[in-house]
Amino acid sequence: xxxxxxxxxxxSSDVYIQINPIEEDIVEIELHSSVAELYDDMIEExxxxxxxxxxxxxxxxxxxxxGALDFVIKARxxxxxxxxxxxxxxxxxxx
Amino acid sequence: MNSTISVSEFDSGNIRRVKKxxxxxxxxxxxxxxxxxxxxxxxDEDDMIACGxxxxxxxxxxxxxxxxxxxxxxxxxxxxxxxxxxxxxRKELFLFSTPKNIEFFRDCGFRLIEECDDxxxxxxxTKNLESYQKxxxxxxxxxxxxxxxxxxxxxxxxxxxxxxxxxSKRSDxxxxxxxxxxxxxFKFADRIELIKKGISNLKNVTLHEGSDYxxxxxxxxxxxxxDKGQVNELHAKLDLNVFRNQLASFLGITHRFVGTxxxxxxxxxxxxxxxxILEDPSGKTAPIEVVEIDRIEFAEQxxxxxxxxxxxxxxxxxxxxxxxPPSTYEFLMKGVQDDK
Numbered sequence: 001x002x003x004x005x006x007x008x009x010x011x012s013s014d015v016y017i018q019i020n021p022i023e024e025d026i027v028e029i030e031l032h033s034s035v036a037e038l039y040d041d042m043i044e045e046x047x048x049x050x051x052x053x054x055x056x057x058x059x060x061x062x063x064x065x066x067g068a069l070d071f072v073i074k075a076r077x078x079x080x081x082x083x084x085x086x087x088x089x090x091x092x093x094x095x
Numbered sequence: 096m097n098s099t100i101s102v103s104e105f106d107s108g109n110i111r112r113v114k115k116x117x118x119x120x121x122x123x124x125x126x127x128x129x130x131x132x133x134x135x136x137x138x139d140e141d142d143m144i145a146c147g148x149x150x151x152x153x154x155x156x157x158x159x160x161x162x163x164x165x166x167x168x169x170x171x172x173x174x175x176x177x178x179x180x181x182x183x184x185r186k187e188l189f190l191f192s193t194p195k196n197i198e199f200f201r202d203c204g205f206r207l208i209e210e211c212d213d214x215x216x217x218x219x220x221t222k223n224l225e226s227y228q229k230x231x232x233x234x235x236x237x238x239x240x241x242x243x244x245x246x247x248x249x250x251x252x253x254x255x256x257x258x259x260x261x262x263s264k265r266s267d268x269x270x271x272x273x274x275x276x277x278x279x280x281f282k283f284a285d286r287i288e289l290i291k292k293g294i295s296n297l298k299n300v301t302l303h304e305g306s307d308y309x310x311x312x313x314x315x316x317x318x319x320x321x322d323k324g325q326v327n328e329l330h331a332k333l334d335l336n337v338f339r340n341q342l343a344s345f346l347g348i349t350h351r352f353v354g355t356x357x358x359x360x361x362x363x364x365x366x367x368x369x370x371x372i373l374e375d376p377s378g379k380t381a382p383i384e385v386v387e388i389d390r391i392e393f394a395e396q397x398x399x400x401x402x403x404x405x406x407x408x409x410x411x412x413x414x415x416x417x418x419x420p421p422s423t424y425e426f427l428m429k430g431v432q433d434d435k
Contacts, residue, residue: 006181010170010203018181032204064204066170 005083008068008076015068017076019084020060027051033065043073050074054081099140102175107132116156119143123158126327130316131156135175137168147172149179151312154190169196173203188220189313208308209341211333217314224341227306231345234301238267242350243343243383245272245309247400249279250427251289252419254354254398257391259290262352263297265386270346275305276312278319280404285426292422308337318361331365335372343373344380352386357397393418407431 006018022028029044047061065073082089105112116134117127131148138144145168147157154176159168180188190205194216197207205218242262248255263269271294273287287304294300307313315334317327343351351373356363366387373383390397398418406415407427416424 004181004184004186006178009174010177011167011174012170016174016177016204018186020186034202062204064202066202 003084003086005080007079007083010064010066012066013068013072014066015073015076016064017073017080018062018064019077019080020062021084022058022060025057027057028060029063030061031063031065033063033067035065035067042070046070046073047077050077051081054078056081100137100144102135102137102171104133104135104175104179107134109134112136115143116146116148119146119160120156120158123161125156125158128155128316130312133176133179135172135179137171139163144168145172147176149176150316152180152185152188153313153316154180154188155192157190157192157196169199170203173200177203186221187223189307190218190220192216192218209333209337211329211336215329215333217333217337224308227308228341228345231342234270234303235346236268236301237347240266240350241346241348242266242269242352242386243272243346243348244269244352245274245305245338246290247274247279247310248286248290249400250281250286250403250419251293251423252398252400252403253393254390254418255290255400256293256420258352258354258388259294259297259300261388262350262386263294263300265352266299266350269297269300270303270348271300272303272309273305274310275307276310276319278312289420289423289426293420308342310334318365328364328368331368332372335365335369339373339378339383340380343383348383349381350384350386352388354390355387355397357390358399358401403427 002021004018004020006016008014008016010016027048029047031040031044033040033043043063043065047063051059078089107113113134116136120127128148128150130150133149134146136143136146144160144163145158148155154173157169157172190200192200194210194213197216200218205220208217208219208224210216242265244259244262246255259271271290273283273290275283277283287302291302305311310318312319314337315330317330351369353366353369356366370385373385376382390399392398396402403415403419412428415427419427
């Protein structure tokens with residue numbers, strides 16, 4: 001991953017995800033969610049799993065969630081990563 | 096969702112559309128800001144129902160039509176403004192708005208820096224203020240009189256040196272802040288270097304690089320367009336409130352020193368507000384006494400940086416030499432040589 005990128009919106013039931021490359025080989029997550037009390041662990045796990053599937057580390061993920069469903073969060077994150085890499089995904093491989 | 100809603104983004108060169116934004120802001124009792132580069136508007140068919148602007152790293156002029164509140168339009172506007180900022184590689188952002196919107200913007204990832212007169216708020220989407228305050232705390236000095244000066248020094252003159260020397264004499268310790276914004280004739284790096292050389296004999300002074308929180312385009316945009324005479328009193332007050340509550344209190348500052356201002360209307364007005372706001376005993380942090388120090392004169396004219404700039408233009412190097420320290424003179428003459 002080389003560039004910063006973002007995906008999503010701040011509107012209700014959506015999520016705004018902003019990603020930046022970082023020096024360290026880790027996944028850094030900053031999560032703000034309107035449903036944090038119930039789902040913050042789940043959202044964080046989803047983000048880590050998605051990034052692991054995509055083989056991405058050295059990344060800072062800023063999440064502003066407005067109660068998005070899990071597949072929305074996953075799709076937004078994937079979109080942001082593809083934008084950051086400047087690649088076109090082969091959708092068969094993404095599930 | 097209403098399908099007749101459309102969002103558009105355009106830059107300030109689009110005079111016809113900017114005029115429509117102006118009309119919309121007037122209707123919502125908000126002032127247009129002249130430094131906006133990118134506008135975002137939301138329309139329902141042909142009627143504008145929301146708008147916002149991006150100026151540098153500041154989101155401002157965000158308004159939603161009275162009859163369309165509560166539909167999340169403000170979030171749509173902020174989303175588009177954030178996108179506009181991020182594609183321009185601006186990640187550390189500020190925003191101006193009114194206090195009733197604080198909660199909306201909190202939900203967009205912004206945190207409150209300061210609120211002023213129930214009319215204006217300044218927020219940021221980073222934790223930069225917090226880390227800046229930690230840094231200031233580590234530079235805190237003990238003493239009964241902890242003075243401060245904020246200066247642009249464009250460039251550093253004997254007048255500035257007199258002000259710093261006087262303040263240093265009257266203080267146990269003096270914190271000197273240099274306006275960081277590169278919006279002046281002389282670059283920040285040069286301005287601070289000339290100050291450093293000009294005050295090297297003073298032992299009780301800490302020279303601070305300015306920040307976004309001291310007279311910057313973020314906190315005080317109208318300062319940098321003062322030639323146009325567009326003074327925003329609210330921004331001046333906001334800047335002073337940020338100074339008192341968010342910065343000075345972390346350094347334990349008790350006094351702020353300023354030179355009397357005979358020429359510039361904006362600065363003069365700023366000094367008046369400074370007395371009012373910093374000395375107000377009912378504020379949430381300890382009051383700061385404002386001390387005005389008379390400018391020194393040469394040939395019966397007060398010495399000022401604007402006079403230095405004028406003399407440079409007139410190639411009047413003789414008079415120039417008598418109102419700036421040797422280090423500044425040397426620097427200016429080198430510039431003159433390079434130009435030739």
